[in-house]
Amino acid sequence: MSELTVRPATAQALPAVDLTTRLGDATFPNPVFTASGCAAAGQELEQFFDVRLLGGVVTKSIMLAPRSGRPTPRMAETPSGMLNSIGLQGPGIDAFLEHDLAWLAARGARAVVSIAGGSVEDYAKLAMRLRGQPGLAMVEVNISCPNVEDRGQVFACDPVAASGVIQAVRRNTDNRVPVFAKLSPDVTDIATIARACVNAGADGLSVINTLLGMAIDTTTMRPALGGVTGGLSGPAIRPVAVRCVWQVHQALPEVPILGMGGIRTGLDALEFVLAGASAVSVGTTVFGDPTAPIRVLHELAHALAQRGFERIEDAVGFAHRAPELYIPEEPDPVGDDEPLPARRSVGFEEDR
Numbered sequence: 520m521s522e523l524t525v526r527p528a529t530a531q532a533l534p535a536v537d538l539t540t541r542l543g544d545a546t547f548p549n550p551v552f553t554a555s556g557c558a559a560a561g562q563e564l565e566q567f568f569d570v571r572l573l574g575g576v577v578t579k580s581i582m583l584a585p586r587s588g589r590p591t592p593r594m595a596e597t598p599s600g601m602l603n604s605i606g607l608q609g610p611g612i613d614a615f616l617e618h619d620l621a622w623l624a625a626r627g628a629r630a631v632v633s634i635a636g637g638s639v640e641d642y643a644k645l646a647m648r649l650r651g652q653p654g655l656a657m658v659e660v661n662i663s664c665p666n667v668e669d670r671g672q673v674f675a676c677d678p679v680a681a682s683g684v685i686q687a688v689r690r691n692t693d694n695r696v697p698v699f700a701k702l703s704p705d706v707t708d709i710a711t712i713a714r715a716c717v718n719a720g721a722d723g724l725s726v727i728n729t730l731l732g733m734a735i736d737t738t739t740m741r742p743a744l745g746g747v748t749g750g751l752s753g754p755a756i757r758p759v760a761v762r763c764v765w766q767v768h769q770a771l772p773e774v775p776i777l778g779m780g781g782i783r784t785g786l787d788a789l790e791f792v793l794a795g796a797s798a799v800s801v802g803t804t805v806f807g808d809p810t811a812p813i814r815v816l817h818e819l820a821h822a823l824a825q826r827g828f829e830r831i832e833d834a835v836g837f838a839h840r841a842p843e844l845y846i847p848e849e850p851d852p853v854g855d856d857e858p859l860p861a862r863r864s865v866g867f868e869e870d871r
């Protein structure tokens with residue numbers, strides 16, 4: 520093991536909160552996952568902690584054929600975040616199944632395989648290749664890809680195109696494996712896209728992918744990224760992500776959400792849960808702190824316990840409840856007040 524090796528979670532017990540979460544027909548032991556593209560297929564994280572301790576490992580979006588990605592430079596730092604234009608660099612589905620998914624299955628980790636394509640047919644073929652694969656816990660469909668059959672229009676920005684992809688994936692995926700559609704925040708009404716995906720058969724929604732951004736290098740006076748535009752991620756996007764989770768949960772309260780966007784701490788994760796997420800992915804933070812997913816899991820469990828939650832399930836969407844009414848300390852002197860609803864028992868004192 521390298522000098523960097525830290526296994527913080529293996530020795531520490533989690534507080535007595537039931538962290539089990541259901542995403543469609545699948546049950547996960549806890550709600551903290553990696554985010555697609557931020558931890559490859561989990562192998563590198565293994566030197567820092569046991570990846571089986573996570574709810575699941577979400578793999579980098581895989582396409583049918585190997586791809587080399589976009590031109591360099593591919594990353595640019597931004598205030599409280601980063602821009603990336605990696606493109607969907609990857610080994611293609613055959614090598615992925617042989618090396619990455621096989622490794623996750625042998626390790627006993629729950630694999631959430633992210634797939635990406637340029638046409639509905641690509642997605643259908645990818646789903647077929649995943650059928651019956653050991654270790655596959657869930658499929659996440661990255662629909663933030665240009666549709667080569669429709670002038671490069673991004674699937675996630677059009678409800679009809681998005682539902683075409685989801686229908687094809689759902690039809691070709693084992694019934695017991697949930698299919699989640701990963702939504703883009705770069706739309707006018709995210710609830711419309713969410714509803715279209717669910718009507719097409721999505722069991723849940725991953726919210727959100729990166730926001731399209733751009734930076735210009737003032738020395739070269741050229742775009743900072745080789746690919747010109749890139750995806751903005753990290754803490755800078757968290758308020759946008761929380762808003763999207765809130766809106767999707769409000770529109771579709773029964774549909775499970777895997778929330779993400781700038782999560783660095785357990786309290787950040789709690790924000791997503793209170794907005795309506797049943798689970799969260801930790802992405803960009805992992806580049807600076809590879810132990811972040813497991814730390815976030817512990818911090819989230821403590822934050823839930825401090826607020827009196829015995830099960831994470833009870834905290835999902837909790838911020839949507841009606842505001843509590845003011846309850847007077849003293850009985851009303853006139854005595855003609857309507858009885859007020861009792862306060863919820865759940866509250867918190869302070870974070871220590």
Ligand SMILES: Cc1cc2nc3c(=O)[nH]c(=O)nc-3n(C[C@H](O)[C@H](O)[C@H](O)COP(=O)(O)O)c2cc1C
Pocket residue numbers: 554555556557579580603605607633661701727728729750751752753754756779780781782800801802803804
């Ligand atoms: C370097 C990098 C690569 C990414 N690659 C993918 C990808 O292949 N597929 C995908 O669906 N999302 C990809 N994402 C988006 C993340 O999964 C996540 O949705 C987004 O970054 C917001 O979360 P974060 O702020 O915690 O990173 C990538 C993000 C980054 C930073």
